[in-house]
Amino acid sequence: MATSLIPDPFQMWREALTKLEGNANSLVTGSMDSQELMRSMHQLSALSLNMQQAFEKAIGGYLARVNLPSRKEVSELAAALQRVEDKLDRLLPDGAGPAAPRPPRTRRPPPEEAAPPAVEAGTPTPAKPARRTKSAASRGRRRS
Amino acid sequence: MAEAATKEKKEKPPEPVLAERLRLEVERAVQRSLKGVELFAAPPPTVGRTAKTVLHRRGTLSLYHYHATADEIYRVPLLFVMAPTNKAYILDLAPGQSLMEFLLARGYDVYMMDWDAPSDAERDLKIDDYVLDFIPDCLRRVQQDSGEHDVTLIGYCAGGMLSAIHVALLPDGPAKNLVCFTTPVDFSKMELFRSMADAKVFDVDKLVESVGIVPADLVRAGFDSLRPASRIAGQLRLWDNLWNDEFVKGFRMMERWGNETLPLPGGYFRQTVKELLRGNALFQGTLKIGGRKVELGNIKVPFLHVIAQYDHIVPPECAHPLVERVGSRDKEEVVLPGGHVSIAAGANAVKRMWPKLDSWLQGRST
Numbered sequence: 010m011a012t013s014l015i016p017d018p019f020q021m022w023r024e025a026l027t028k029l030e031g032n033a034n035s036l037v038t039g040s041m042d043s044q045e046l047m048r049s050m051h052q053l054s055a056l057s058l059n060m061q062q063a064f065e066k067a068i069g070g071y072l073a074r075v076n077l078p079s080r081k082e083v084s085e086l087a088a089a090l091q092r093v094e095d096k097l098d099r100l101l102p103d104g105a106g107p108a109a110p111r112p113p114r115t116r117r118p119p120p121e122e123a124a125p126p127a128v129e130a131g132t133p134t135p136a137k138p139a140r141r142t143k144s145a146a147s148r149g150r151r152r153s
Numbered sequence: 154m155a156e157a158a159t160k161e162k163k164e165k166p167p168e169p170v171l172a173e174r175l176r177l178e179v180e181r182a183v184q185r186s187l188k189g190v191e192l193f194a195a196p197p198p199t200v201g202r203t204a205k206t207v208l209h210r211r212g213t214l215s216l217y218h219y220h221a222t223a224d225e226i227y228r229v230p231l232l233f234v235m236a237p238t239n240k241a242y243i244l245d246l247a248p249g250q251s252l253m254e255f256l257l258a259r260g261y262d263v264y265m266m267d268w269d270a271p272s273d274a275e276r277d278l279k280i281d282d283y284v285l286d287f288i289p290d291c292l293r294r295v296q297q298d299s300g301e302h303d304v305t306l307i308g309y310c311a312g313g314m315l316s317a318i319h320v321a322l323l324p325d326g327p328a329k330n331l332v333c334f335t336t337p338v339d340f341s342k343m344e345l346f347r348s349m350a351d352a353k354v355f356d357v358d359k360l361v362e363s364v365g366i367v368p369a370d371l372v373r374a375g376f377d378s379l380r381p382a383s384r385i386a387g388q389l390r391l392w393d394n395l396w397n398d399e400f401v402k403g404f405r406m407m408e409r410w411g412n413e414t415l416p417l418p419g420g421y422f423r424q425t426v427k428e429l430l431r432g433n434a435l436f437q438g439t440l441k442i443g444g445r446k447v448e449l450g451n452i453k454v455p456f457l458h459v460i461a462q463y464d465h466i467v468p469p470e471c472a473h474p475l476v477e478r479v480g481s482r483d484k485e486e487v488v489l490p491g492g493h494v495s496i497a498a499g500a501n502a503v504k505r506m507w508p509k510l511d512s513w514l515q516g517r518s519t
Binding site: 048050051088095098112 | 174178206207208210221223224225226227228260262269272299301345348349351353354355360363364368371374378379380381382383386389390393515516518519
């Protein structure tokens with residue numbers, strides 16, 4: 010789109026959102042150094058977990074009384090059935106005939122990339138320092 | 154001359170850019186309304202479509218073998234180890250956005266260790282079980298299935314850490330090469346996770362004893378708290394881009410993956426909090442797995458570590474020491490622009506990480 014002297018309010022909104030997100034993340038994560046905040050966070054999460062457990066226990070008790078399985082039990086049964094099906098699939102011969110032959114393991118790399126740094130096992134040379142590379146694209150680029 | 158200029162000025166339509174912009178925004182607003190309604194009723198996006206066979210399932214573990222698509226493949230198979238917190242389909246989101254599909258097309262034989270929610274019977278699983286049981290079991294099955302002794306081990310995030318610990322403890326095992334993506338080593342640099350795990354504010358034993366399996370909501374909340382505003386901002390961006398089918402598709406796949414964060418076995422969680430986050434034992438060299446000290450210097454196989462420059466979960470300074478510690482002569486670290494997930498999945502990964510991984514593996518897979 011051609012440039013205009015009139016600012017694009019939608020683009021401004023998008024930029025503001027990105028900025029606001031960054032600032033809010035920094036603000037909240039910055040305050041996580043506070044032990045009080047962390048303690049409160051854990052207390053809140055423990056409370057929520059306890060409530061959830063109590064609720065699940067109550068529902069589980071009710072379902073047991075009316076002889077119905079819980080969702081978790083049905084999922085576990087489904088997973089067990091899936092495992093049996095997978096094992097049967099592997100044991101039973103394929104209806105389409107014998108398994109397709111696998112491709113040969115003879116592939117070679119293209120000539121220009123065939124040679125990794127050759128290091129002979131047991132060669133008593135000192136260890137090379139690690140190669141550390143930063144891609145050209147990573148230099149001077151902002152978050153992607 | 155002045156007359157000609159005035160005439161030209163008169164012929165120029167008034168602010169075509171503004172008119173065009175308004176038309177576009179009205180069009181998008183209509184699309185947003187229509188597609189917003191569709192979105193509520195839409196089923197979850199399909200992911201992980203690359204053809205594969207389940208080779209083995211045991212509790213939380215699934216081992217997949219992806220079907221080769223090349224006529225000729227490299228001798229050494231690849232075994233991916235996913236982090237136990239997340240599903241592996243992040244590496245196989247959709248055709249054209251799948252590292253699995255890319256590697257198959259480039260002639261590799263690919264296997265994947267994926268995880269499901271652990272059962273109650275698995276509440277006491279520890280890092281030891283992943284490193285000394287699940288990984289060796291899968292390596293044996295890959296050897297048996299492929300008929301090859303050598304295997305390249307590739308781990309993502311905590312999967313990289315488990316793979317590195319495995320190779321450090323069993324340096325004479327079948328791992329011919331080791332590749333890690335965004336793998337944490339120096340946990341003292343994970344400042345937010347460390348303050349969340351601080352013994353003064355968090356009683357991990359009490360939590361693990363009360364729940365057994367650490368719920369997925371809690372694990373997800375831990376990740377979300379590193380960027381607390383991003384979930385809301387993401388929803389606003391989704392609304393803004395509702396007219397754009399490609400954006401919505403990509404967003405929903407990533408959202409599904411984030412929402413399907415896995416619960417963790419209490420034993421694994423306790424060990425991560427106490428020994429890695431509080432004790433920084435892997436970095437300090439004091440971590441003991443199966444009663445043996447983990448020395449990263451024992452890793453002698455060719456080694457590649459891919460680090461994400463803007464990773465907020467495993468910051469680069471937390472990952473850098475790995476390449477310094479491993480004892481391999483053939484070792485390399487690459488820092489690529491991207492975040493913890495976009496380094497491996499998404500448009501940037503297609504352009505940067507995947508070709509780099511392919512070029513590194515080619516000569517080491519024969």
